[in-house]
Amino acid sequence: MLKKFIGAGLYLIGLFIALTIFVPIPGIGISPSNAAREVADIVLYNGKILTVDKKFTIAQAVAIKKDRIIAVGTNKQVLALAKKGKTEQVDLKGKTVVPGLIESHAHLQEAAESDYLEKLPTPDSVDSLLKYVAEKVKTLKEGEWIVFEKTFPTRFKERRFPTLQELDAVAPKNPIVIDGLYAGQANSYAMKIAGVDKNTPQPKVGVIVKDPATGELTGLFLRCQALILKHYAGMRKLTHEERMDAIRKLVASYNQLGFTSVIEGLSWENGIAAYNELYSRGELGVRMTYTFMPDIVKKSKEEIVNQVKAMQLLVKTPDSWGKIGFVKAWIDGGILTGTARMREPYGAKGPLHKKVYGHNDSNFKGVVVFDQATYAKAAEAAYELNLPMTAHCVGDGGLDVLLGAYKQVDAAHPIKGRRWSVIHGDFTPEDSLQWMADHGVVLIAQVAWLYKDGALLSEVLTEKTIKTFYPFRTIERTGIVVSGGSDLMIKWDPINAVNPYHPWIAMHALVTRQVENGGVLMPEERISRESALRQYTINGAYVSFSEGFKGSIEVGKAADLAVLNKDYLTCPVDEIKEIRALRTIVGGKTVHMTRE
Ligand SMILES: [Zn+2]
Structure with a gap:
């Protein structure tokens, strides 16, 4: 009896000690049992860890073992996992750490190759x-x-x-x-x-x-x-080795900005072969998600399914380093060339579109490439494959066609939960947003067009249309998940590339709505710094069905993170544009490190 009592007492004392030492900060997981066992490979402490978990918890320290995060919490909690000689202990001296950034739409292979030869x-x-x-x-x-x-x-x-x-x-x-x-x-x-x-x-x-x-x-x-x-042969094709070299160089630049994952906007067989080999050599610095565009016009639904499956077989990495994440179609043109399909004619406001775009028809509304039935067939194939359907779609008129196809499939079997998406989605009228929100359709957006082209577009397009140009605050209120990306197509330089892929300049635009010439477009649509960071982290993970694995700094997740040169949450707003990574870690491996 006495023994039992003492046992219980010891248990309670033990529990008390455990709780005192390991009381977790709310929302942060650190398991005492693990803590007792594990020795971390890397401990980053004395920092400002923006975990980007559900509550946007800020912690002091994070511990990494192999490719995973094993603890997040206070200095004391996390340093308990460090062992001299076995753990790299890094005093962050107050520096900010963010989850590894996710670029949710870039043509990585194409851009890598573009600057390689000339x-x-x-x-x-x-x-x-x-x-x-x-x-x-x-x-x-x-x-x-x-x-x-x-x-x-x-x-x-x-x-x-x-x-x-x-x-x-x-x-x-x-x-x-x-x-x-x-x-x-x-x-x-x-x-x-x-x-x-x-x-x-x-x-x-x-x-x-x-x-x-x-x-x-x-x-x-x-x-x-x-x-x-079609009469231009193009530049000389790169060899396999050259392609890998080109990708390595561009990815190094991505790592310098804090990126650890990229969703490729369009993937090709020879690109996937290059990523496969870079991975097997231990030289792939970002986790990839691929987008495949099958031939949706000539092929039947069954043939589309088989074409996608054949592409999936080409990926030789674990899913966490590369998977076919989307089936893609092409809806319209672009707003920078006056070919995006719009609800209103380009001439609705006045003749400026004729000068800018070279149009000679005031009633021109842009282009839709195929018909709705063709898109619906592709979407049916994606449904059968259990892959998210997505599409290049810029204009609000294009969005009507795309959502029309989604509605057609949804009528037969609900698409909610499948995270179908819209790539670009520059113009989103309220009725479209409502349908997207109700059916869990997500938006893969590129704010670069807002700051690069917003000033001119607001002169060309009517006020009614421009009000629907990336209204991120409004979109946030609907609950639609927005992920941030660049639509990088050519060149390596993060600012002079087309389009610029510097994520911190993009986040600056999200929180300020400043356009390049210094004006501000729809300040009421500004979002918080926290929301902007979500677009480039957890939301990018969400659109690729990997939010359980990456996108935030939480116990058990991938050790993908970046130490920044500035305090993102509190630095003067214009300094956000100067942020870069001092150190970037992907899967526990340091892929970029620099002095301040
Ligand atoms: Zn694209």
Whole structure:
């Protein structure tokens, strides 16, 4: 009896001690039993750990063992897991730590390859572009191509594409295309090579623009510049080794900003082969999620399913380092080229769209690539595969088509919980947002367009439309999950790339709504620093069904995190743009480290 009593007493004393030592900060998991057993590989203490858990708890310290986080809490709690000679103990001296950032939409392979062979400039004016071309043609033989990829009229000081005459003047004997991806401006030589003239019939998708007075071609091709570019062989293809080298270099730049995961906006077989091998060599610095775009027009639903399954078999890494995460389709064009499908005609506000985009039709509403039934077929295939359906979709009119397809599938079997998404989704009217919220549709957004192009777009588009341009505060109130990404397509430099992938500049735009020329667009749609960080961490994990594994600093999750050079939560707001990572850790492995 006495023995039993003493036993119970010891138990209670033991419990008391355990609770005193290991009382967890609310919301933070540290298990006393684990604590007694484990020795950490790395302990970061004396810091400001933004865990980005549900309550946005801030802790002092975090412990890592192998590829996982084993403790988060106070200095005392976490340092208990450190052992001299076995644990790297890092005094953060108050520095901020965030979960490894997740880039939720970048064309990583394409961008990596773009700068590898030749670094083209990023001209900020028609004038500088023409000067560059004039010099460049001197080094080329007659008939050799110049193609400026991903170059947009909204990003030129003159707020327009170069004209046919301007291009002809600097390059009379070389084909040129200024390719804005969803529209392209060609010179006469390029059109001649392609055999395109004013008698060429209009294509099924897109518009060959003609001078309304003379009927002559203007050299502008709205989402049909492939008519010209199919005659351009492109740059030399990279070898497998070169591709890996290119990816390694771009990923190193991502790591310097604190990124540890990337959702690739469009993946190809040779890219996946490169990521596979980088992983097996221990040289892949970011966790990948791939997006696959099957051939949805010609193939039946069953064939689409099989095509995706075949792609899945090519991925040789564990899921946490690479998986096919999405089935993608293409709805419309882009807002930087006036080809995004809009509800209102581009001429609704006035004629400025004619100058900026080269349109000659005030009633033009942009382009939809396929019909709703085709998108619904692809979405049915995604449903069967249990993969999220997603689509490139910029305009509100495009969104009507995409959500129309989602509704069609939803009528047969509810899509809620499947996290289907909209990539870009620049213009989201309230009725669309409501349907998305009700059906768990998530938004993969790129705030870069707000700060790079917002000033000009607000002059071109009506107030009614511009009110629906990334209204993040409104979206947040609906409960829709928004993940942040860049839509990086070419170049390596985080600021001069198209589009810029610097996440801290993006977060600055989210919290300030400042556009590049210094103005502010819809300040009422600002979101908090906490919400902005969620877009680049846990929400990116959510859209790729991996929030149980990464996206926050919590016990049991992947040891993916970044130590920052500034206090993100309290630094003066403009200093957010200067944030970078001092150290980045992915799966417990340091992939970037620098002095302050
Ligand atoms: Zn994209």
